[in-house]
Amino acid sequence: MKYFIITYGCQMNHSDSEKIATQLELAGHKSVKTASAADLIVINFCSVRQGAVHRALDQTQKLGNKKIIAAGCILPSDQKKLTAKNISIWHPDDYFYQAPLRQNKFSAFVPIMTGCNNFCSYCAVPFTRGREKSRPAAEIVNEIKKLLKNGTKEIILLGQNVNSYQDQKIDFPLLLQTINKLPDNFWLSFLSSHPKDMSDRLIKTLAQSKKIIPYVHLPAQSGDNKILQAMKRNYTVGHYKTLVKKLRLAFKKYRPAWPPLAITTDFIVGFPKETDQQFQNTLKLIQATKFDMIYFARYSPRPGTAAAKIKDSIPANEKRCRAQAINSLLKQQSLAINKKYTNKNIDVLIERISGQFAFGKTSTNKAIQLPKGKLRSGQVIKAKITSASPWCLKGLEKPR
Ligand code: SF4
Structure with a gap:
């Protein structure tokens, strides 16, 4: 067929x-x-x-x-x-153990685990994907070796909760260290991690492993302790802030050269019974942390989850207002961060060519646009940043 x-x-x-x-x-x-x-x-x-x-x-x-x-x-x-x-x-x-038919030659998603044991109260994943299952480390490393041999420039490890990866004695930091030791030149990153499993050993591994790009996505979900508890996230706002501080310090210590670590996050707005004050606490966390990017979603109940048993009490227009408030704060903060990129040089992976432009991402996972020139998809180049907006950078290829 x-x-x-x-x-x-x-x-x-x-x-x-x-x-x-x-x-x-x-x-x-x-x-x-x-x-x-x-x-x-x-x-x-x-x-x-x-x-x-x-x-x-x-x-x-x-x-x-x-x-x-x-x-x-x-x-x-x-x-x-x-x-x-x-x-x-x-x-x-x-199909979890099936070899993929890859659509992209230079950037590859490599799933390392699937499922989740955390049962965050709003989330359907433990019900749809079941409990955590990790792939054998040897199989993952062999897959990556083959990809690199075929010219892949970027490896993105995937899992609902990558930092609880476990294959017998091999945990996530050890898996990262093994992949980092492969001889080729490539970018390594991963999605998504849970703050409760971000250990000091993992933070040190991220900062010391030079193939891991200076970019971490660490979902916060809320800036209020009571809401985090109701979400069953198993960490506090204080713990989250400490992690961000430790991550930034570790990258400063082991990778003092520019660019600094970029941190992105997720928030859910309008969780059942989230008061205005509790939402203000989320804005305070954003103010204090200064994220490079925030992916935010308006809460919607997923049938069968613990949160779905509580009334979805926040009206749709209030959820919209809260989402807008995050967006306008994010816009100011990401513009301020991106402006610091102006006139600096950074590694860029070219992802696609369209019309007169090449589009790609920086090693800190920021979108960038350059004049097409002789650039080709899949190239990693040095670029000089010429201008910045909240969502995108513009630059010029820098001759090596
Ligand atoms: S939000 Fe993430 S950690 Fe929580 S249950 Fe869903 S997949 Fe698991």
Whole structure:
């Protein structure tokens, strides 16, 4: 059959779609470029937000009489709706160990674990992906060696909670140290980590491993202790601030050269019963920490989770106002941080060429635009930053 994959959600789902593609090719199916040209459609679901679930369920109705497979993060209540329509369901475990059919030659997602044991009260992942499972370290390292041999410049390790990775005696810091020792030149990063598992040993490993880019994504979710407790996040605002301080100090000590460590985070606004004062505490944490980027979401209840049993008490327009308040603070802060990049030189990975421009990212994971010149996708170059806005840098290639 001719197949097409529709992917919703995070990098993990995009990575899983590459594994699903292998599974389909091995069964003799052939990929096509559009859904309309396909007889078989795989929809890779995301259950993190209600909006994504609705969009995916709508898709299943629009596809007429094509064969549909639903994969990814699907809550049991949505699984029932899908099977009632005769849609087959593939669980993430069905393809976790499959080799991916890679879409990008120079940047590779490498899943190291899947699932989660944390049961944050708002999150569907433990219900859709099940408990934590780590891949064997030897298999991960071999996969990375092959990628590097084929010219991959960037390795992004993936997992719902990478810092609880464990393969017998190999934990996450040890896995990073092993990958860092590979001889090739490449960028190494990972998503996503949980503040409660960010140990001193891990912080030291990040700062000392020169192939790990100076960029850490550390989801905070709230700046208020009572809300963090209700979210079952198992850390306090004080602990979070201490981690940020330790990370910045470790990078200053072991990597004093510019650029400094970039830190990004996630926040959820409008968690049930979040008072205005509690939301102000989130703004205070943002003021104090000065994040390079914030990914924020308005709370929506996920069926079956602990938080879904509490009334979704914050009105939609109040959630919108709180999201806007974070956005305007972020805009000021990221502009101030990005302006410090002006006239500095930084490594850039070119990701795509469009029209007269090359688009890429800096080694601190900031979006950058340069004149196309002779640049090609997949090149790592030195660039001089010429101007900065809150969401993007502009620069010029610097001759080596
Ligand atoms: S750590 Fe919490 S938010 Fe992250 S996947 Fe696990 S349950 Fe969800």
